[in-house]
Ligand SMILES: Nc1ncnc2c1ncn2[C@@H]1O[C@H](COP(=O)(O)OP(=O)(O)O)[C@@H](O)[C@H]1O
């Protein structure tokens with residue numbers, strides 16, 4: 001699905017200084033796998049995830065999505081590809097406070113191909129059932145716990161039927177019990193819906209939820225090539 005080939009990422013820091021976050025990393029993400037990425041803070045995990053999602057441009061090397069180089073497309077084609085092929089879940093739930101749970105989940109369809117409103121609502125309800133929040137459709141984010149909010153974010157990430165779900169430390173803000181519940185949810189999405197998942201975590205025990213583990217150290221893949 002995604003081929004990362006000899007990718008280097010250097011961030012300029014001004015005054016001629018720079019930091020190299022990735023040193024020639026190569027990695028293939030295959031359809032249907034649940035990849036976990038662990039490693040210390042600063043090891044390049046987020047950079048790798050953002051490169052895979054086409055959110056960050058590589059300094060050198062290539063990233064191919066189903067054989068297409070995202071960075072050779074026009075801006076419009078790129079954003080279309082991102083919104084249609086990827087779903088994102090970050091560390092802190094990012095819901096719009098003025099919208100209900102259901103409307104937050106429907107939001108990504110605004111940027112995609114036109115869909116029937118009735119169909120969108122039906123799909124949002126199905127996804128909210130899937131994440132165990134069918135009784136919160138009309139609630140507002142502030143009325144939900146952190147774990148429930150993260151479930152809404154996961155439902156929202158699935159709204160456009162993405163090929164790949166990218167999650168950057170999605171449970172690091174949660175207590176241990178809620179963390180395990182969210183991990184069970186990811187496992188269920190992977191097995192029952194066949195979704196390909198790439199997840200960064202700082203907790204080594206969570207690696208067992210995935211089908212493949214990668215460990216990053218100092219901007220390189222130290223383990224699990
Ligand atoms: N936007 C940025 N600008 C400058 N430096 C960055 C930026 N993003 C990340 N870095 C640096 O790149 C390195 C890797 O960061 P990151 O990919 O966020 O690692 P991780 O997610 O494993 O903590 C770190 O040294 C970090 O400070």
Ligand SMILES: [Mg+2]
Nearest residue numbers: 045046047168
């Ligand atoms: Mg990070």
